[in-house]
Amino acid sequence: MQLPDLDALPAELREAVAQRGNIHVYRMVTHSPGLAPSFLTMATDMFMANSLPPVWRELVILRVGHRYEAPYEIHHHVNIARAVGLGDAAIAAAGSGDLDAVEPAEKLLIELANALLDRHTLTDDERDAARTILDVDQLAALVLTVGFYQLVSNFLNTFGVTIEQF
Known part of the structure; x- marks a missing residue:
């Protein structure tokens, strides 16, 4: 469009x-x-205003972008992820879902994002695991970040938003 x-x-x-x-x-x-x-x-x-550390925020956004197959989102947030210091292994894991080469916290964040994307909620065990690395504010921010970027990815894909040529 x-x-x-x-x-x-x-x-x-x-x-x-x-x-x-x-x-x-x-x-x-x-x-x-x-x-x-x-x-x-x-x-x-x-x-x-997001309470997630920027590297974790970008990891989660990239996972949503990849799961929604949203090239515009992925393009921009790979660049942002690198700018805030997210490593290549974590960027790759957000795309592939292969968690072998990432740190435990990154693995957990991708697993939590996957749970929210798959089941639209977290189990008690997943919430407990999340609370080992996130405070309540950050857990709320995680859920809101996943949800917002689902909206963004749906919008980008529906409208066929193209990557800018600067």
């Missing part, structure tokens, strides 16, 4: 997209001008 004409948008929405770099996902979401402001706020908060 074609990107919206930003010039046709209300000034505050046009500015909100511009402040975030005019990347395609943010532009495309303006096809829903009533929901776009809240989406943009949540997207920003996923980075600025």
Whole structure:
């Protein structure tokens, strides 16, 4: 689907997209001008207010992107993951699901993401395991991050959002 004409948008929405770099996902979401402001706020908060350490946040986002086969999401978040210091073995594991070469915490985070993606909840044992490395705030952030990036991946795939050519 074609990107919206930003010039046709209300000034505050046009500015909100511009402040975030005019990347395609943010532009495309303006096809829903009533929901776009809240989406943009949540997207920003996923980075600025997320209690997960950035490397764990990106690991989980990459796992969701790969499970949803969302190339746009994967492309951008591999770059972000590298920028925040996530190692190549963890990036590869997020893609393949092969957990042999990752640290125990990374393995657990991928397993938790898989459980949320597969069953839409965690068992008592999985919650207990999560609490060995995450406080309650971080566990909530994990669940919200998986859920938000499911939404994002569904949106990207449905609208065929393409990777920017800078």
